[in-house]
Amino acid sequence: MTARSKKQPAERTGAESLASTAYERLRFDIISGVFPPETKLLIRELCTRYAIGLSPIREALNRVSRDGLVEHHDQRGFSVTAVTEADLEDITKSRCWANEFALRESIANGDQAWEEAILIAYHRMARLSGPAEQSDAPVDAAWERAHRTFHTSLISACNSKWLIGFCEQLFDAADRYRFLARLQFRGRTQRQNEHRDIMDAVLRRDADQAVQLLLDHFRATLKYSRLEIDRLRGLPKQGPVEPAHSRKKPAPDNAPRARRMAR
Amino acid sequence: MTARSKKQPAERTGAESLASTAYERLRFDIISGVFPPETKLLIRELCTRYAIGLSPIREALNRVSRDGLVEHHDQRGFSVTAVTEADLEDITKSRCWANEFALRESIANGDQAWEEAILIAYHRMARLSGPAEQSDAPVDAAWERAHRTFHTSLISACNSKWLIGFCEQLFDAADRYRFLARLQFRGRTQRQNEHRDIMDAVLRRDADQAVQLLLDHFRATLKYSRLEIDRLRGLPKQGPVEPAHSRKKPAPDNAPRARRMAR
């Protein structure tokens, strides 16, 4: 036996820890709305859901809480950050500001590799956009990733890792609102051409036009998402999508809000 | 025994978890340069240093890593983020952008409470500035906190939690560079009047002037910190300030770089 049976050279880099995979899954589940806003995240439930121990879950929770998707109160656990219209507007304003700067810098500094990266990112996204049209799939993880990559590629030449990181964080935050809205609207609004127009302007190095289109794009997302917030308000908060583990005592009828964080 | 011996009603709100205190201490120690850049952070050593268990340390490390002060590689542990001139310039550029926007918004929106908060923050900082003049104290934690609070207060009326959070993160990152520089220069550069001038312009609602002064302030920090980077470069990297726990085998002489992260 000449050993070496463990690691295929192909996946050599894929040595992820359980905590990291838990982080990815948790972040995705929060953004995609599996855990509705203000849901209390019980460590034990997450353990059984993801089939891993306490420590990695706890580690993952700490990371998402620094992403702003989850709030943490000492001795009182974690809960999904609430959604409010003010927060949505804050996010949109911030990402407009940050992306405008980053995009202008990118257009000024971008080289050929940058242009090609945008082109590739767009086409990968566009290719996924067709087959995924069926609206019964609640979330197309692949397209979402490609979408994120596309937006990052636009500003990737701004020469600021901090700014890029900030934009990505805001992207995730805004995405959560978009997903929440989609849960109602079922079926994707067709906005692929917005992306194409943005890309065209960027590659044309028309900074003003590109910025204009990009900000419009963000504001359209805002408008689209905002419609849902009012509807969400007043809805009884509930646990994760799959029914919460049966309580020994089914909550008495006079408890309209279940599993809500004390504030 | 009528119990109730545990908690004084005074410190009722101070129910911090060990992980949170570890986070604070760790962040402070990294920013203040106790752990030099690129130091490998061994969990066990941190456990003994802070006298707490693995889990809280690990939790704290995850949080600081999301703050950008520490890098994490799966299965390979944590290490203090390296310092580079490019990173320092990135940070400065980013905080100039972010703070300009935030400050203009603040000046436009700020109410009386905002003005008074600035005033108070300044005076608290100024009061600490006098007695702390002795240069033998490596770090005056109280003044540093007040300094941070002052800068945050300036932009606190910008109506964007995201933007404020971003600015604070950048503040910490820049502060680490400033501390590293101070370790050499011993003795504080007297820049208190810069803060006063900024405050005056802000309270006068002279946005252009305030922005000008604030950005100059940041750039002065950049200039001040940059001087040290070249000097740091080439210096043998070493462990925490207190001598590294004695190795059974003292490293052979041909190993110039000790405890360095593989990259």
Add this chain to the structure above:
DNA sequence: GTCAACATGAAAATCGATTTTATTGCGCGT
């Protein structure tokens, strides 16, 4: 009838042991 102290149960937080993984030094074959 109202309020406060108390008991009870649930969840978070912490710890220490165990498992997994990476790194380093050594021996062997070429």
Add this chain to the structure above:
DNA sequence: ACGCGCAATAAAATCGATTTTCATGTTGAC
């Protein structure tokens, strides 16, 4: 002698048990 594979060691990562803390519902005194 040089490179390659293997063993030994150190560190990270994970798990499960235990301790602390909070929330809830109840009882008793005023």
